[in-house]
Amino acid sequence: MRWTPHATVACIIEQDGRFLLVEEMAGGRAVINQPAGHLEEGESFVAAACRETLEETGWHVEPEALLGLYTYRAPSNGVTYHRFCFIARPLAPVDGAVLDDGIIGPLWLTREELEARRNDLRSELVTRCIDDYLSGMRYPLEFIQETA
Template sequence: MRWTPHATVACIVEQQGRFLFVEEIAGGRRVINQPAGHLEQGESFVEAARREALEETGWIVEPEALLGLYTYYAPSNGVTYHRYCFIARAVEQLPDAQLDTGIIGPLWLTRTEIEARRPELRSDLVIRCIDDYLRGIRYPLDFIQENA
């Protein structure tokens, strides 16, 4: 059997010191994550980031930079995830947006509030990406080369 990592995207969205998060049910427990999900066939990474943020939070976001590429091995299911994490600007919240199954709703949390809820984080990547963002790490979107 061939090893196949899962390609995922996530967004760091910050407004006035608060970060956009998703509260959801995953693996039978309530967790907190950045808006994130899997890349779909034929979709660019930026398109996937926009779609996932909308489907999970009801927010239209616009990716402005790449924070980084992360690898995470999930011991719970034995899957390796390759995460493209974007820095995005919140554009507009759609009040009647239909959120994905399992989503409880969006949250806006400070770094301190995130730390206080560390046991609820879906993975260690959640806090690592916030801290990388706060350190000022940024790459231009054209760092990612995709077929048109």
């Protein structure tokens, strides 16, 4: 069997000191994550980040920078995920948006509120990405070169 990592995207979206997060069901319990998901065939990383955020939060966003590339091996299933994490600006919520199955709903939390709910995090990447954002880490979107 050949090892194949999963390509995923996520967004850090901050407004007035609060971060747009997702409460979702995973492994039979409610967890908190960034809006995130898998890249679809033929889709650019930026387009995937916008789509996943809309599907999971009901918000339109505009990616402004690449936060970083993260590798995570999930202890629950042994799958390795390569996460392209973006910094995005919130544009507007969509009235009556229908969210993906398993999504409980969006949350706007401060870093301190998130820390108080540390046991509810889907993975350690949730706070790691926010902390990297708060430290000023960012790369231009042109860092990613995609061909048609």
